[in-house]
Amino acid sequence: MKIAITSSGNSPQATLDSRFGRCSYFVIYDTESGSTEFIPNPNKEAMEGAGPASIQLVASKGVEKVVSGEFGAKVKAIFDSLKIQLVIVKDCTMTINRIIEMVSKQ
Amino acid sequence: MARPKKLRKITNPPGIKGFKPIRHYPAEESAPILLDYDEYEALRLSDYELKSQSDAAVKMEISRPTFARIYESARRKVARSFVEGVPILFQGGPVYFTSDWYVCNDCGCWFNHLDKEDPVIICPLCRSSNTGQSDVVNESNQ
Numbered sequence: 453m454k455i456a457i458t459s460s461g462n463s464p465q466a467t468l469d470s471r472f473g474r475c476s477y478f479v480i481y482d483t484e485s486g487s488t489e490f491i492p493n494p495n496k497e498a499m500e501g502a503g504p505a506s507i508q509l510v511a512s513k514g515v516e517k518v519v520s521g522e523f524g525a526k527v528k529a530i531f532d533s534l535k536i537q538l539v540i541v542k543d544c545t546m547t548i549n550r551i552i553e554m555v556s557k558q
Numbered sequence: 559m560a561r562p563k564k565l566r567k568i569t570n571p572p573g574i575k576g577f578k579p580i581r582h583y584p585a586e587e588s589a590p591i592l593l594d595y596d597e598y599e600a601l602r603l604s605d606y607e608l609k610s611q612s613d614a615a616v617k618m619e620i621s622r623p624t625f626a627r628i629y630e631s632a633r634r635k636v637a638r639s640f641v642e643g644v645p646i647l648f649q650g651g652p653v654y655f656t657s658d659w660y661v662c663n664d665c666g667c668w669f670n671h672l673d674k675e676d677p678v679i680i681c682p683l684c685r686s687s688n689t690g691q692s693d694v695v696n697e698s699n700q
Contacts, residue, residue, distance in 0.1 A: 517682055532655060532670070539682050540659075540668035554665070554683050 455481045456510040457551055458520040462490045464549040468541055470521030473502030480513050481552050488552065489513075503527040511536065519551055563652040566596040566628070567619045571655055576647040577639070591639050594651025597632035604629055663688040 458475035459466045469475035474496050480489040491509070495502040503524045510518060511534055518531065519539045531538055541551070576590060596618070603614035615625035639646045659668050662681035669682050679689050 519683070528670075529654065537682060538670050541683070542666060542668070551683070557685070 453483045453517070454513060454515040455483065455517045455519065455555055456513065456515040457481060457518075457548055459490070459548050462492070464488065464547070464552070466548055468519070468521055468544050468546050468548065468551065470544045472518070472520040472523045472527055473504075473506045474498070475506075475520065478506075478510060479548055479552075480510075480515065481555070483556055486556070488548075504530060507531065507534070517555075519555075564620055564624070566599065566651070566653045567617070568595050568599045568653045568655050569617065570599070570602065571595060572598055572648045574648075576645060578645045579639075579643040581643065588642075588644050590645040590647040591635050592649045593632065593635050593646050594628075595648060595653045596628050596651040597635065598648055599653075600625060600629040601632045601636070660689050662686055663690060 457479040458469040458472055459477040459479045460469045460475070461467075462477050466477070469477070475493055476496060478491045478493060480491065481487075491513075493506060493509075495505045495509075498505065503526050507527060507530050515536060517537045517539060519541060521541060521544045523531070523538055523540065528538065572595075576593075578587070599618060600614065603609045603617055604611065607614075609617070611625055611629070612622045614629075615622040618625060620628075635646070638644065660671055660679055661668050662684065664686040665681060665684040667681065667683045671679050680687050681689055
């Protein structure tokens with residue numbers, strides 16, 4: 453299963469980005485192969501519609517879960533219809549490494 | 559041409575597909591009555607959660623008169639099913655679903671639960687089953 457995590461930097465030591473649509477990087481983590489892929493978010497500076505554009509990006513990677521600090525108003529309904537689970541982590545000081553560690557521990 | 563119907567918000571879709579009458583003697587089942595999801599939600603908000611029609615209308619994001627119309631139709635369908643012994647099937651309607659937020663008591667994260675038929679709710683982050691439904695609505699997500 454693939455999981456998308458919003459990241460503030462492009463290394464596993466970076467912390468979770470508190471925003472979904474305008475986060476700096478998306479981390480696509482594959483629980484089966486253990487691989488991670490860092491994708492710079494092209495919608496970071498978007499005036500509007502960053503959320504739906506970012507959904508398209510992560511949905512095209514085939515993720516089943518998205519971890520972020522917050523999701524905007526338009527985003528949730530679209531994710532619901534795509535059957536992608538949302539996870540909100542309130543503690544934005546958590547590193548990407550730590551989150552990957554948590555989700556890979558089954 | 560009639561104006562298109564506004565989408566009704568459904569927070570809790572039914573966990574079952576419908577109802578069948580219990581009979582004294584075996585008989586062939588007649589065609590089921592289709593109870594739309596919005597009608598189910600109207601019945602649930604009014605008669606199960608005992609909300610006023612105006613509060614329930616706000617919950618479904620429709621006007622109060624529209625809510626009253628949907629509720630009326632739901633009641634009539636249920637009554638017809640009871641009296642005539644016709645099965646009920648929950649289906650369709652101009653609706654969209656929202657899932658509620660759950661909170662994990664161990665790691666404190668929030669998540670939504672998409673598969674309503676799966677009663678076991680496990681935290682997607684730490685795999686803890688110590689979770690609960692969150693009554694506090696996360697304002698930024700509404």
